[in-house]
Amino acid sequence: MTLLFNQKIRQQIADPQLQAALDANADRRIAARQNAANALPDWAERRQRAHAVRMHVIDHLDEVLSLFIAKVEQNGIQVHRAKDAAEAIRLALEISHQAYPGRSNLLIAKGKSMVSEEIGFNPALQSAGHRVVETDLGEFIIQLRNEKPAHIITPAVHLRRKQVGELFHEKLGIPFTDDIPTLTAAARSTLREVFLNADIGVSGVNFGVAQSGTLCVVTNEGNGRMCTSIPRVHIALMGMERLLPSLDDLALFLSLLPRSATGQNLSVYTQLIHQPENSQEKHLIILDNGRSSVRNSSLQEILYCIRCGSCLNVCPIFREIGGHGYIGANGAVAPYPGPIGSVISPGLLGSNFSQLAQACTLCGACKEACPVDIDLPKLLLRVRAGKIPDPPAEKHQPSKLEYGLKIYSSISSKPRMFKLASRFVGLASNILPGYLHLPTLTGWGLSKDLARPAARSFRVDYREEDSKSKDEDFPQQISRPKKRDAGPVAQNREENAGKNALIERFDLELITLGGSVHRIRSQELQSAILRFLNDREIQHVQSWNDLPLKFGDALRQNDIEVSSVHSASIRAGITGALVGIAETGSLVIPGGEGRPLSASLVPEIHLAIVDSTCLVSSLEEALRLPEIVKAPATVIVTGPSRTADIEMTLTIGVHGPKELHVFLVDG
Amino acid sequence: MPTVQLFVTCLVDTFYPETGHAIVRILRRLGVNVEFPQAQTCCGQPSFNAGLWKETRPVAENTIQVFESAPGPVIVPSGSCAIMIKHGYPELFSDDPEWLDRAQELSARTYEFTEYLVDVLGVTDLGARWPGKITYHASCHPTRHLGLNRQPLALLANVQDAELVTLPEYEECCGFGGVFSIKHPELSAEMLKRKITNIEISQAPTLVVTEAGCRLHIAGGLIRQKKPQRVVHIAEVLDHR
Numbered sequence: 008m009t010l011l012f013n014q015k016i017r018q019q020i021a022d023p024q025l026q027a028a029l030d031a032n033a034d035r036r037i038a039a040r041q042n043a044a045n046a047l048p049d050w051a052e053r054r055q056r057a058h059a060v061r062m063h064v065i066d067h068l069d070e071v072l073s074l075f076i077a078k079v080e081q082n083g084i085q086v087h088r089a090k091d092a093a094e095a096i097r098l099a100l101e102i103s104h105q106a107y108p109g110r111s112n113l114l115i116a117k118g119k120s121m122v123s124e125e126i127g128f129n130p131a132l133q134s135a136g137h138r139v140v141e142t143d144l145g146e147f148i149i150q151l152r153n154e155k156p157a158h159i160i161t162p163a164v165h166l167r168r169k170q171v172g173e174l175f176h177e178k179l180g181i182p183f184t185d186d187i188p189t190l191t192a193a194a195r196s197t198l199r200e201v202f203l204n205a206d207i208g209v210s211g212v213n214f215g216v217a218q219s220g221t222l223c224v225v226t227n228e229g230n231g232r233m234c235t236s237i238p239r240v241h242i243a244l245m246g247m248e249r250l251l252p253s254l255d256d257l258a259l260f261l262s263l264l265p266r267s268a269t270g271q272n273l274s275v276y277t278q279l280i281h282q283p284e285n286s287q288e289k290h291l292i293i294l295d296n297g298r299s300s301v302r303n304s305s306l307q308e309i310l311y312c313i314r315c316g317s318c319l320n321v322c323p324i325f326r327e328i329g330g331h332g333y334i335g336a337n338g339a340v341a342p343y344p345g346p347i348g349s350v351i352s353p354g355l356l357g358s359n360f361s362q363l364a365q366a367c368t369l370c371g372a373c374k375e376a377c378p379v380d381i382d383l384p385k386l387l388l389r390v391r392a393g394k395i396p397d398p399p400a401e402k403h404q405p406s407k408l409e410y411g412l413k414i415y416s417s418i419s420s421k422p423r424m425f426k427l428a429s430r431f432v433g434l435a436s437n438i439l440p441g442y443l444h445l446p447t448l449t450g451w452g453l454s455k456d457l458a459r460p461a462a463r464s465f466r467v468d469y470r471e472e473d474s475k476s477k478d479e480d481f482p483q484q485i486s487r488p489k490k491r492d493a494g495p496v497a498q499n500r501e502e503n504a505g506k507n508a509l510i511e512r513f514d515l516e517l518i519t520l521g522g523s524v525h526r527i528r529s530q531e532l533q534s535a536i537l538r539f540l541n542d543r544e545i546q547h548v549q550s551w552n553d554l555p556l557k558f559g560d561a562l563r564q565n566d567i568e569v570s571s572v573h574s575a576s577i578r579a580g581i582t583g584a585l586v587g588i589a590e591t592g593s594l595v596i597p598g599g600e601g602r603p604l605s606a607s608l609v610p611e612i613h614l615a616i617v618d619s620t621c622l623v624s625s626l627e628e629a630l631r632l633p634e635i636v637k638a639p640a641t642v643i644v645t646g647p648s649r650t651a652d653i654e655m656t657l658t659i660g661v662h663g664p665k666e667l668h669v670f671l672v673d674g
Numbered sequence: 675m676p677t678v679q680l681f682v683t684c685l686v687d688t689f690y691p692e693t694g695h696a697i698v699r700i701l702r703r704l705g706v707n708v709e710f711p712q713a714q715t716c717c718g719q720p721s722f723n724a725g726l727w728k729e730t731r732p733v734a735e736n737t738i739q740v741f742e743s744a745p746g747p748v749i750v751p752s753g754s755c756a757i758m759i760k761h762g763y764p765e766l767f768s769d770d771p772e773w774l775d776r777a778q779e780l781s782a783r784t785y786e787f788t789e790y791l792v793d794v795l796g797v798t799d800l801g802a803r804w805p806g807k808i809t810y811h812a813s814c815h816p817t818r819h820l821g822l823n824r825q826p827l828a829l830l831a832n833v834q835d836a837e838l839v840t841l842p843e844y845e846e847c848c849g850f851g852g853v854f855s856i857k858h859p860e861l862s863a864e865m866l867k868r869k870i871t872n873i874e875i876s877q878a879p880t881l882v883v884t885e886a887g888c889r890l891h892i893a894g895g896l897i898r899q900k901k902p903q904r905v906v907h908i909a910e911v912l913d914h915r
């Protein structure tokens with residue numbers, strides 16, 4: 008049964024490019040998460056809270072889901088429910104057909120979505136005649152290679168920059184280079200056209216918030232924002248379990264997800280979508296595809312997963328074989344690899360993927376890394392025991408190993424037999440060498456020898472009279488057990504300190520992210536920004552209609568052309584912000600009438616004017632502001648757009664702005 | 675004088691009896707009365723981890739029965755076997771309230787050896803002496819599933835004349851995983867290779883572990899690769915003077 012799988016594993020191990028790629032970033036992946044987690048003093052407590060929230064949601068899924076759906080519909084987004092992959096595809100095709108009657112060659116710009124992988128979205132829509140373009144850099148690369156993602160967060164983790172260079176040379180016709188910023192720029196210019204001309208945008212959903220009907224979509228490059236906001240039709244795909252009760256809960260999970268996924272305090276773009284913008288049509292397809300059955304099975308806990316990818320990053324097996332090594336009995340690559348995939352793939356898609364759970368030492372690194380504390384080893388054992396929702400009707404023939412284990416278990420359940428067997432082994436040991444060189448086909452013999460059993464087992468030599476032997480000179484100091492270290496005590500500096508502390512923290516965080524902060528007095532704002540634009544020879548900007556301090560008028564008076572819609576030729580966008588978040592250096596930017604969200608997305612430079620009194624300490628505080636749910640969509644911007652999809656090397660400026668300048672205005 | 679029951683585990687019983695004897699001596703020196711119920715066998719982990727739960731039940735029932743008539747804490751020189759009793763048994767009997775109760779009674783008084791020394795007896799200095807460099811591999815089960823790391827390190831820190839050096843990637847799995855090492859020999863081999871390279875980098879001639887399984891695996895790999903380093907169970911270091 009596992010023959011193909013073993014073969015595949017050998018292949019992956021023997022592939023030097025793959026091994027180099029996996030090894031090169033293994034430590035980086037782990038260290039990034041650890042540093043981010045360590046920076047949050049109450050990490051352990053947050054994990055437990057997150058576990059409890061997810062447990063509550065899954066326990067009460069029907070109620071939470073119907074509350075969520077009602078809210079989303081109230082907000083003007085059309086909700087569709089799909090019981091399986093085929094139905095989800097049919098719905099997507101119907102939506103496309105109704106929006107563009109008579110057209111079967113639509114251009115579809117797609118953001119990253121694991122659900123779309125699960126249901127085979129791309130091949131299905133392509134065979135209907137549409138053109139689907141993956142716009143996340145990693146996904147774009149693997150689409151060009153005609154592959155599946157090798158990781159749920161960093162899909163091209165199995166490739167080296169040289170391979171990407173060759174690929175782009177061949178498929179995009181650019182001269183060969185292995186310079187990552189150049190490669191990123193090439194993808195950007197190819198995709199820019201796709202965004203601006205796409206008929207439909209497709210995205211995933213990281214979290215749905217029941218209380219407010221929020222669709223939260225988290226990305227770094229800006230492609231996700233393009234897909235959700237620029238095309239006239241937006242279709243969001245989401246698994247039915249990806250729900251949270253409230254925006255407070257969302258704040259908690261946003262403190263865990265990006266830290267676990269990429270080691271960032273917050274992803275660059277956190278979109279909170281509530282309503283369609285302008286004349287846009289928005290659809291949400293909520294997918295079951297086996298989730299209800301998993302919920303009623305002993306694998307229920309796997310539905311707590313928030314798809315952060317941490318468990319893949321720490322898994323020693325993933326490090327050896329990468330995502331493409333996880334195949335089913337029929338040879339198909341599992342849509343979800345790694346520890347999470349070894350449970351959810353057989354859970355959702357059946358026993359074809361049960362063998363994945365065998366490729367695991369139960370080391371527990373995954374459980375330790377999981378931000379929602381899912382007991383993955385326990386669930387992996389349940390998969391091994393056949394406790395999946397849809398077990399195969401016929402039992403498989405026991406392997407030689409299983410046969411041996413059955414005999415051993417039978418002996419172990421009878422103490423007399425066990426003792427006898429133990430005697431026999433001891434006797435046999437007398438004629439054996441110190442170590443046995445077992446043949447390779449035993450499995451064990453591939454890489455190690457087997458120690459000879461002891462001639463006299465412990466039980467044979469155990470003597471009651473030993474109990475009298477005492478070592479007199481032994482120091483009998485029995486001390487109290489030391490208490491575990493409590494760890495560094497939480498220091499929430501902002502909470503007690505005043506406005507200056509907030510500004511300093513905001514400044515520090517934003518600079519770390521590669522943004523810049525210009526602190527100025529209100530009288531100086533006009534000249535500062537004009538000088539900025541002048542220095543870069545920018546005469547045309549996209550802007551909010553109601554910039555703070557009536558700044559738009561000042562621009563016009565100085566012969567700067569101001570538009571409210573985006574266009575490829577505008578290099579700078581100027582916006583305000585609802586608030587800035589000190590602990591993450593983020594800007595909360597609401598959309599709506601006269602406040603085009605594209606101004607903070609499409610131009611390569613983003614300038615934001617923020618009153619210095621409008622800083623809050625935490626994300627949680629920001630998400631409590633009533634304006635958040637009133638705006639059709641809000642984006643939380645945390646630094647300039649970035650990617651690390653090629654060799655985990657950070658590159659600034661992908662689809663969103665390369666530069667982010669915040670003008671912090673005093674008085 | 676507290677009385678404890680030794681659950682020696684099948685691997686120690688069969689391959690490494692010296693570990694068992696060391697534990698008996700250490701505990702007795704501390705004034706603990708050690709008993710060894712002769713009817714004990716294996717904890718059932720091999721078949722449990724292979725998914726053969728039906729076959730595992732009678733093994734678990736035997737262990738539960740054997741220790742029901744043996745009072746006091748049950749001491750196990752292996753974190754994975756302790757986990758099997760503490761987490762595996764309740765899982766195995768989750769649909770059988772009567773056995774579940776009995777399993778939980780046993781689970782509540784089961785301790786891994788270093789856990790018992792440090793957390794229950796409050797001992798970290800056993801007056802041991804071990805000349806030379808040693809390095810410590812944090813076996814996955816005790817470390818991650820039981821949260822034991824501080825305990826073995828505290829015990830080793832008090833061994834006279836021993837220089838405890840850090841093993842690079844000391845928390846990485848060695849690739850044993852019981853049936854895993856047979857079902858997926860290629861993966862197991864890669865992980866073992868990494869572990870042995872790290873042992874060489876540490877420059878210690880002796881690797882200390884708290885699991886007989888990791889010992890069987892790593893020592894077997896060292897022999898195959900003709901390396902001079904040896905692997906010992908922590909009890910043997912703590913018993914040495």
Ligand code: SF4
Pocket residue numbers: 267311312313314315316317318319347373376377378379380381
């Ligand atoms: S199981 Fe946990 S660690 Fe793995 S992807 Fe899901 S949330 Fe992340």
